[in-house]
Amino acid sequence: MEKILQEAILHGQKYTHNGNPASYIPELQKVNSSDLGVYIRTLDGKEYGVGSYQQKFTIQSISKVLVLTLALMDNGFDKVFGKVGVEATGDPFNSIVRLELKHLQKPLNPMINAGAIATTSLILGKGGNEQIERILDFAKLVSDNPHISINEDVYHSEVQTGDRNRSLAYFMKSTGVIEEDVESLIQVYFKQCSIEMNCQDLARIGALYSNNGICLKTGKEIIPKSICRTVMAIMTTCGLYDASGEFAVNVGIPAKSGVGGGILAAVPNKIGIGVYGPALDDKGNSIGGIEILSYLSDVLDLSIF
Ligand code: GLN
Structure with missing residues (x-):
């Protein structure tokens, strides 16, 4: 899995120079715009991280x-x-x-x-x-x-x-x-x-939604299943704003972006993914982050469609 994540980061790096960190919130510009990180949590409790996955950013x-x-x-x-x-x-x-x-x-x-x-x-x-x-x-x-x-x-x-x-x-x-x-x-x-997290935090959140709200560690319900399903449906249709349709076609994973450069992704019944890349496209989505998710979706066959 680490090798696949390394390849995903290399793929994402080809795109980061096409974007910029958000400037309308000045503090968000104080980042390294070529940073890229990815973290995965599987529903059987395995975790893998590559790149700047420990870098904190605001979740926006x-x-x-x-x-x-x-x-x-x-x-x-x-x-x-x-x-x-x-x-x-x-x-x-x-x-x-x-x-x-x-x-x-x-x-x-x-x-x-x-x-x-x-x-x-x-x-x-x-x-x-x-x-x-x-x-x-x-x-x-x-x-x-x-x-x-x-x-x-x-x-x-x-x-x-x-x-x-x-x-x-x-x-x-x-x-x-x-x-x-x-x-x-x-x-x-x-x-x-302005809440701060890293890719690992996002991947764990993603895994919780993927697991229908049941805590992977304790088996206890943290979020009711009906709410998880509703929220993941809204992530699928609206999570990347006016790029949500394109993302559904190219990646096909319930996800939510933020102008801090993070993307939270939840593949139902499979894995949670957190990605980070502060270089954004003109719609406010992480350019490298989308490319990483697109790569992983292809290689690991993650599209829900
Ligand atoms: N704090 C940002 C705003 O309100 C959040 C927007 C975003 O992440 N797209 O503009």
């Missing part, structure tokens, strides 16, 4: 997977999908245009920023501090890593430059999708995006 939009899961566990399907839809948009992740369409009345899905902010508003807790504590605790639980924390520098960078996200949240407040205090909510969203 990958947090939307965890927050959707927790929101569903907190509130059930009807309440969550009463606030946010499950349809792909074909629009960039930070788009605002469709929020004004009267017939929709809610953001199209929980993987775009608008839908994610609405989902975060459903996390139970007395105020923003308790909400982010619960999200962080959940991140520690699903990654089986009690040391997961928030990168304060990235968080402050998001606070300083997050006016697009504020505008999404205020717009949704005006239409009634968001009912709580926008300033407190948006801080929770910036903090969840």
Whole structure:
């Protein structure tokens, strides 16, 4: 397996020079843009890592997977999908245009920023501090890593430059999708995006979803199966924003990207994969990361289709 992962990294390296780290959150530029890492966890408990798999990065939009899961566990399907839809948009992740369409009345899905902010508003807790504590605790639980924390520098960078996200949240407040205090909510969203992990953490999370929410170590249910299946379906249709169709065709694995350069991938009943490569394409997805997953999907026959 290590040899296959080495080859996947060599394949990915051919593409990293075509992209750049995210610049709209200035702190995210402080990376080595040619870094690439991959980590795999199989459902029989074997783990393999190659390249910069120990390098920490902020999970950014990958947090939307965890927050959707927790929101569903907190509130059930009807309440969550009463606030946010499950349809792909074909629009960039930070788009605002469709929020004004009267017939929709809610953001199209929980993987775009608008839908994610609405989902975060459903996390139970007395105020923003308790909400982010619960999200962080959940991140520690699903990654089986009690040391997961928030990168304060990235968080402050998001606070300083997050006016697009504020505008999404205020717009949704005006239409009634968001009912709580926008300033407190948006801080929770910036903090969840600033949670730091490495490829190993992502692979372990992926393996948990692949295993229908049953902990591989203890055999205990951490996430109900119906929620795992729903979240993996939404990852498949919306996880790479307006590149989700292309990714489904070329790779065919439920996955979620973030502008920190990570991608979380869960091959149902097989393996969890974490990849990292901070050079992004123009849609905000890791160029090298997509190529690594495409290579692994071909060689290990991982497409779900
Ligand atoms: N924090 C980022 C933002 O809100 C997350 C976006 C992403 O990873 N695509 O813009």
